[in-house]
Amino acid sequence: MVIDEPRRRLHPLSPLLRSAKALVVIVVALSWQTLRQVGLGWFALMVLVLLLGAIVMSVVSWYNTGYHVVGHELRVYEGLLWRRTRAIPLERLQSVEVVRPLLAQLTGLAELRLEVVGGGKTEAPLAYLSVADAAALRDRLLAIAGRPVAPVDSAAEVAGVAPVRVPGDGPLLLAVPNRDLVISQLLTPQALVLPIGVAFVVLQFGFDPSWSFIGVASTLTAIAGVLLQPVRRILSDWNFRLSRDDTALRLRFGLVETRSQTVPVDRVQGVTATWPLLWRAQGWLRLTLDVAGVAGQDAANGTETDRLLPVGTADVAERVAGSVLPGVLLSALAFQPPPERTRWFHPLARPKLGVALTDKIVATREGLLTRTVMMVPFARIQSVRVVQGPLQRLLGVATVYADTARGRSAALRDRDLAEAWWLAAELAERGRVARLAAPDRGRVVVPAPVLEPESAPLRPQPSA
């Protein structure tokens, strides 16, 4: 059977890095209140004791954490009292990310994050590995993920050290200039509010010098809060580089925390293009990537981890979109608006709504001010729904949804009823044809409609 390779530990420095994170938490938890009450000496002592505790805990947890690859699984072992073993089937791997926070950059370490289908959160963040180890492990996992199931006798080869083909950095597809990035983030509503906020503070202070320090401070805090998102975007999208080889996209970005995300192209569930109102003058747009498993991971923070192009012109976007969804031309999508009578639902936006089908994808366009186009390949449609509300019934229209594993659905809004049925039938049929033509995971379990029942093996052998 599969030869067990030895369990490996995380990098010996990881407990220290984790403790450094804990230090911040400890100081925040103790708060200024405590500092004022107990004095600096006692405060330092308390922090020290708690920090020592944290270090001991991290060392113990580091000692008990291990990982290794068994066949087509990555196994991660954790815990001293509550042991936990997670087996991550690599066929389900959707994307791999190498994340390097500031401290990790200083110490030459990196964290490896895997995204699998059905994971509400990131599975198995391996923190921390040395950069070389992280890169090697990532390439190995991707190589295993993209490979057909090996027959049992060659399992030793699977566990071997040299992957057949490593999805490394392909040719550089795109580099976003940092100047464009900063300008694009200055052209967000939050950034434009800033001058008004500053003027407000200055005016208040000018007319009413008795305005308290607290008032100024809280206003400034509020402004900082508003500015947080654009600033965070700039920091996280700094030096955005996108490259692609024949099977995977490699995205690198980040200033304080650098990330390097690898997404196999056949795991892309869809691409969304957004034209924010304030970017119109520049003709810029933004592309985001829908990958199953990354679903809403950082939605609460307002940062999307699955961006494909933070800012770019139509030409650049065309090139990028075309490389992710081959044969798709953003500008060539012929959108059909919903019927005239639905203007009661969308008095202004009706002509901007639309649906387009090509031979590979279904695209929907929405939005009057911020225009978005969502593109879903037929092969990624999980299910099709037709929904008709009471008002829609009055006008004889219905909405067709194409659901993807990302949890977001492309909504083909307010189509004429006959057209809606036609679209639903068409999406279901084209989805089936596309799945058969490109059985993305068909290598794992081959569709076997032609096997005779008596000769059917338990697991179809890969055709020699």
Place this chain on the structure above:
Amino acid sequence: MDIAAAGPTSPLEPWPDTVDWQPVSRDLIWVELIRWGAMAAMLLVPLGVLWGIFGVWPLGLAFVVVLVLMLWRVWTIFRAVRAWGYAERDHDLLVRHGLVVRRLSIVPYARMQFVDVSAGPLERAFDLATVQLHTAAAASDARVPGLRPAEASRLRDRLTALGEDRAEGL
């Protein structure tokens, strides 16, 4: 692209020539009625008691309004259960339901992740079960209530068999 191709126009009967819709059991009406009755009682009894004690007219009005809504809902339950339907096609399962908001789901067998068969105490009392098909998309809505247990297990077995044949992951 001929996007406005002619097609069937009835909102509840798409593709009447090719699709053989199966109704769900009429006993589901009783299950729904009892469920609804329990909820209605929980709302109406306190209202009625309060009205009896205080005797102010807004409470009475609320009582009557709720009662009328409940009775209207009872009438719609009969029609809603008749509107539920499912059909097994060669490559996908169709489920339709809803009267006010009408929904049709088309779920390819190949996209199936797992199948749930469930039966609550009330459903068991009427010898019914619910089959639910899950895909990787949370939005997929393929639930068939009101099946006889035999039919439910037949459907489950057929779905899993077809799903295995055509499994392609994502």
